[in-house]
Amino acid sequence: AQSVAQPEDQVNVAEGNPLTVKCTYSVSGNPYLFWYVQYPNRGLQFLLKYITGDNLVKGSYGFEAEFNKSQTSFHLKKPSALVSDSALYFCAVRDGGGATNKLIFGTGTLLAVQP
Amino acid sequence: GAGVSQTPSNKVTEKGKYVELRCDPISGHTALYWYRQSLGQGPEFLIYFQGTGAADDSGLPNDRFFAVRPEGSVSTLKIQRTERGDSAVYLCASSGGQAGGTQYFGPGTRLLVL
Numbered sequence: 001a002q003s004v005a006q007p008e009d010q011v012n013v014a015e016g017n018p019l020t021v022k023c024t025y026s027v028s029g030n031p032y033l034f035w036y037v038q039y040p041n042r043g044l045q046f047l048l049k050y051i052t053g054d055n056l057v058k059g060s061y062g063f064e065a066e067f068n069k070s071q072t073s074f075h076l077k078k079p080s081a082l083v084s085d086s087a088l089y090f091c092a093v094r095d096g097g098g099a100t101n102k103l104i105f106g107t108g109t110l111l112a113v114q115p
Numbered sequence: 116g117a118g119v120s121q122t123p124s125n126k127v128t129e130k131g132k133y134v135e136l137r138c139d140p141i142s143g144h145t146a147l148y149w150y151r152q153s154l155g156q157g158p159e160f161l162i163y164f165q166g167t168g169a170a171d172d173s174g175l176p177n178d179r180f181f182a183v184r185p186e187g188s189v190s191t192l193k194i195q196r197t198e199r200g201d202s203a204v205y206l207c208a209s210s211g212g213q214a215g216g217t218q219y220f221g222p223g224t225r226l227l228v229l
Contacts, residue, residue: 004157034217034218036220043119043220043223044208045220046217049215051215090158094214094215100170100171100173101163101210101212101214101216101218102171102173103150103160104160105157105158105159106157107156108155108157
């Protein structure tokens with residue numbers, strides 16, 4: 001069965017510092033991995049995804065994520081955090097070998113960037 | 116272009132009533148998905164359509180929940196005999212339908228069952 005773990009409920013970082021939001025996954029086939037961001041009372045906004053190819057994926061708003069197959073991880077990173085990055089971040093996985101396109105989401109990590 | 120739209124944005128109903136939630140996908144997207152997000156949780160998959168047919172309905176919690184997409188565009192999620200536990204934000208997404216295609220989400224419908 002597919003699953004996603006986001007081990008941190010909240011991440012606090014000072015503006016200008018690098019940030020990392022952690023995600024690990026479990027699938028039976030090759031993973032398709034996604035990061036979404038959710039602002040208060042808004043829907044989910046797509047940030048980036050890994051399907052195949054280069055392990056380092058670059059996405060919107062300066063975010064990037066690194067796929068690590070041996071550690072089954074897909075951590076979200078940004079070199080310099082902004083206060084406006086404060087939001088709820090979700091990691092999601094689709095089993096690339098499966099017949100369904102459904103995504104399995106983690107429980108979310110609240111990112112708080114202090115000025 | 117226009118994104119995914121959902122109506123109503125908020126719905127308050129009484130226990131036992133019937134509700135319909137509507138989703139308009141991005142034009143040309145063949146795949147449409149419904150998820151449910153409870154407070155403090157990540158979205159939970161309900162059902163997805165490829166064209167007019169339900170390709171995977173494994174996430175529907177019970178037979179009170181039903182969804183249709185009769186013309187392969189707009190979809191309606193129907194909940195019969197609503198229960199207080201159905202209160203959540205119902206999210207719709209659409210994609211191009213290919214494996215690994217990015218799912219683009221609407222703003223959601225916040226359902227409150229009193």
